[in-house]
Amino acid sequence: MAGGAPGGASKSEIYKGNGPRLLLPAWIFIGVFLVAPVAIMAIYSFLTKEFRGGVIWEFTLAAYDQFFLDRGLFGDEPPSIEWTYIGIFWRSIWQAGLATVLCLLIGFPTAWFIATRDVKERSVWLFLITVPYWVNLLIRTVSMKFLIRDTGPLNELLLALGVIDTPLALVNTNFAVQLGLFYSYLPFMVLPIYAAVERYDFSMSEAAADLYASSWATLRLVILPVVKPGIVAGCILVFVPSLGAFLAPDLLGGAKTFMIGSLIEEQFKGAAGNWPFGAAASMILLTIVMGVLLVHARAQTKGER
Amino acid sequence: MAKPVDLRRFTGFRAITWLCLFVLYAPLVIVAIYSFNDSTSITRWGGFSLKWYVDVFTGPEAPKFRDAAINSFTIAIGAAVCATLIATAAAVAMNRAGRFRGKTASLALINLPLMVPEIVTAVASLVFFITIGFKTGLLTIFIAHIVFCIPFAYLPISARMQSVPDTYEQAAMDLYATPWEAFRLVLLPLMVPGILSGFLLAFIISLDDFLITNFVKGAGVETLPTAIFGSVKQGIKPNIMAISTLLLGVSVVFVTLSWIIGRAGQSKR
Numbered sequence: 001m002a003g004g005a006p007g008g009a010s011k012s013e014i015y016k017g018n019g020p021r022l023l024l025p026a027w028i029f030i031g032v033f034l035v036a037p038v039a040i041m042a043i044y045s046f047l048t049k050e051f052r053g054g055v056i057w058e059f060t061l062a063a064y065d066q067f068f069l070d071r072g073l074f075g076d077e078p079p080s081i082e083w084t085y086i087g088i089f090w091r092s093i094w095q096a097g098l099a100t101v102l103c104l105l106i107g108f109p110t111a112w113f114i115a116t117r118d119v120k121e122r123s124v125w126l127f128l129i130t131v132p133y134w135v136n137l138l139i140r141t142v143s144m145k146f147l148i149r150d151t152g153p154l155n156e157l158l159l160a161l162g163v164i165d166t167p168l169a170l171v172n173t174n175f176a177v178q179l180g181l182f183y184s185y186l187p188f189m190v191l192p193i194y195a196a197v198e199r200y201d202f203s204m205s206e207a208a209a210d211l212y213a214s215s216w217a218t219l220r221l222v223i224l225p226v227v228k229p230g231i232v233a234g235c236i237l238v239f240v241p242s243l244g245a246f247l248a249p250d251l252l253g254g255a256k257t258f259m260i261g262s263l264i265e266e267q268f269k270g271a272a273g274n275w276p277f278g279a280a281a282s283m284i285l286l287t288i289v290m291g292v293l294l295v296h297a298r299a300q301t302k303g304e305r
Numbered sequence: 306m307a308k309p310v311d312l313r314r315f316t317g318f319r320a321i322t323w324l325c326l327f328v329l330y331a332p333l334v335i336v337a338i339y340s341f342n343d344s345t346s347i348t349r350w351g352g353f354s355l356k357w358y359v360d361v362f363t364g365p366e367a368p369k370f371r372d373a374a375i376n377s378f379t380i381a382i383g384a385a386v387c388a389t390l391i392a393t394a395a396a397v398a399m400n401r402a403g404r405f406r407g408k409t410a411s412l413a414l415i416n417l418p419l420m421v422p423e424i425v426t427a428v429a430s431l432v433f434f435i436t437i438g439f440k441t442g443l444l445t446i447f448i449a450h451i452v453f454c455i456p457f458a459y460l461p462i463s464a465r466m467q468s469v470p471d472t473y474e475q476a477a478m479d480l481y482a483t484p485w486e487a488f489r490l491v492l493l494p495l496m497v498p499g500i501l502s503g504f505l506l507a508f509i510i511s512l513d514d515f516l517i518t519n520f521v522k523g524a525g526v527e528t529l530p531t532a533i534f535g536s537v538k539q540g541i542k543p544n545i546m547a548i549s550t551l552l553l554g555v556s557v558v559f560v561t562l563s564w565i566i567g568r569a570g571q572s573k574r
Contacts, residue, residue: 012401012471015484019402022394023411026455029391030414033452034426037433041425044432054435106328109321125322127564132329134560136513138530138537139549143332146339146541153335186329244422246516251537261424261516268431268520275432282428289422 038286045279053273063280085263085281089288092259095174095249096242099181100189103238104231106182107189111230114190115197126194133187141247144183145171148252172254180248181238188237196230229300236296240289260285333553340546357547366536370548373532377512380447380528385507388454389462392503393496395455396463397488401471418453426453427520434521441523449521450511457510458503461567465499466492498566505563509556 015022045063047055065071070082114125132140148154148170155167170176200223208218246261253259260281267278340358344351361370395415399408418426430449434441473495474487482490493500515530522531529552536545 013403014401014471014474014478014487015397016403017405018484019398019405019408022398022402023407025391026395026411026415029452030417030455033430033433033448034418034421035414037429038421038425040433040436041429106321106325109318110325113318113322123568128326129329131557131560132333134509134513135333135553135556136530136549138513138515138533139336139552140332142533142537142541142545142549143336146546147332147335153339183328183332186325190325240420240422244424246424264424264428268428278428279432282425285422286425289420289425293420 041279042283045276045283047276047279049274049276051273053268053275055275060276063274063276066274066277067280067284088258088263089260089284091257092243092261093288095177095257095259096181096239096245098174099178099185099242100235100239102178102182103186103189104235107186107234108193108231111190111193111234112197115194115200116202122198126191129190130187132183137184138247140183141180141251144180145176145251148176148179171252172257174253174257176252177249177257177259180252181242181245184245184248185238185241188241189234192233192237193227193230196227200226232296232299236292240292243289244285336546337550337553340543340550342543345543357543358551360544361547361551364544366544369527369532370529373527373529376443376446376527377529380443380450381508381511383447384450384454384511385458385504387451388458388507389500389504391451392455392458392462392507393500395459396466397492400463400466401474401492415459416456419456423453423516427517430517431520441521442526445521445523446518446526446528449517450514453514453517454507454511458507461502461506462496462499465496465502469495498569501566502563505559505566509559512552512555 044055046059046061048058048060048062050056065079066082067085068082069079071077071079110129114122114129117125146152148168150167150169150171154170155164158164159167170179204222204226205218208222209215213221244261245259246265249257249259250262250265264278264281264285267274267281339350341353341355342350343354343356361367392415395411399412421429426449430445431441434445439445469492474491477487477491478484513530514528515534518528519531519534522528527535529548533545533548536542
């Protein structure tokens with residue numbers, strides 16, 4: 001991607017020499033109000049906590065120590081690994097991963113189906129898939145909760161149909177959180193896969209069949225290499241926001257489905273009020289996400305070569 | 306010999322697509338239906354009624370929601386305007402200014418708000434404003450919104466600029482137009498669909514935001530999402546369903562507009 005946009009449009013030099021000047025507002029806004037804040041947050045993670053929120057400007061590793069090490073109730077025991085927070089991160093990764101798989105299982109056939117329609121039909125399907133994404137995320141999550149709660153319309157319907165005898169307890173389960181994440185980010189899976197399948201030239205599979213390839217071989221050797229970047233991009237676009245999601249776990253989950261987003265939020269909004277610890281957890285989350293994106297970018301540039 | 310399979314027609318894919326649409330729309334449709342429920346209980350259907358809509362505008366919680374709505378729309382319009390201006394300038398630099406130092410880094414920077422997890426941006430913004438002694442309130446929400454709206458405004462604007470060839474501007478320059486005239490009189494009119502789509506996306510994204518707003522809003526200041534979240538924490542009430550349905554309507558109208566504008570822009574070429 002570094003080489004500029006396809007079609008050579010970026011080679012245009014109409015306003016040559018004005019580039020840096022035109023980018024100045026973007027640099028100032030994102031630099032001052034995003035890059036600098038993240039840097040300050042990084043500093044906060046090394047500060048001492050003040051009770052009832054806030055920090056004392058004394059440098060310490062206490063926040064990271066609390067995250068990774070267990071020193072017993074009074075802090076005087078030899079340190080062992082503290083599993084509570086690592087566990088919350090692990091659960092978040094697991095939940096985000098399952099939501100990604102769910103999105104892939106539903107999103108791939110959907111994207112494939114849409115990409116193989118007529119051009120006019122495609123844009124209508126795409127529109128239908130993307131509209132819910134633009135509806136307020138909070139409203140979508142609340143709607144999902146309303147639908148699947150114990151006395152909600154879904155249970156009423158299933159009871160009336162005689163499919164179940166007792167209402168399904170869906171809210172406050174891991175599945176509800178995965179469903180919420182799936183519901184939140186599904187279009188992120190469909191769109192890149194759609195874009196990849198749309199580029200695929202179906203005469204290639206005909207050529208493969210002419211050369212006696214089985215349909216499985218065609219899928220694996222001809223189609224998959226073309227579609228794979230779309231699948232990978234879709235998985236990243238679903239996994240990354242799911243990992244730090246707050247609304248779906250908070251509204252659809254319970255104490256047992258506590259995820260990173262809630263852990264961090266609690267440090268700033270809740271009673272726990274440990275700002276350096278919240279900043280440290282944010283730094284660890286940011287590191288994981290940037291790691292995933294970096295590995296992806298590396299693989300992409302390697303593939304282009 | 307291999308059977309000639311038509312790979313375009315996997316059986317079952319159509320059914321999964323319909324299932325997908327069903328899952329996406331069912332919760333919203335159900336909530337929209339129940340917002341017209343006459344019963345006070347959210348579970349039982351008690352006949353059609355508009356009373357929860359009346360309640361939203363005149364009920365005991367009406368002033369709270371009115372203030373929140375005014376805040377939400379003011380911030381969304383303001384942030385979308387600023388983000389669109391910044392993004393348009395950036396798109397010109399990226400697509401029309403040749404090569405220069407820091408171009409690749411600039412693209413990464415513009416996309417940075419999409420890559421940093423929302424909760425991290427929220428925390429970072431809060432500690433930043435506290436550290437520089439900036440009182441959290443409407444202004445801090447406004448600034449934070451501009452930042453994360455920039456990439457959403459940038460994407461359609463830049464895409465549109467790529468698809469417009471620069472030959473018209475070159476012709477204008479050959480006829481002694483200054484670069485500013487070439488931009489204002491030639492490129493800008495051609496960019497209208499892209500700029501409008503960018504503005505609308507930024508507007509919706511701003512209206513949608515809960516997490517970052519919740520961190521930087523300060524005490525007593527509410528936007529619609531934070532006000533709704535506060536109410537929902539005490540249980541889903543019928544008036545919340547009415548508000549949700551109204552907001553849902555706004556989103557659908559704006560996205561449809563953006564779609565129509567985008568298509569009009571495409572067919573013009």
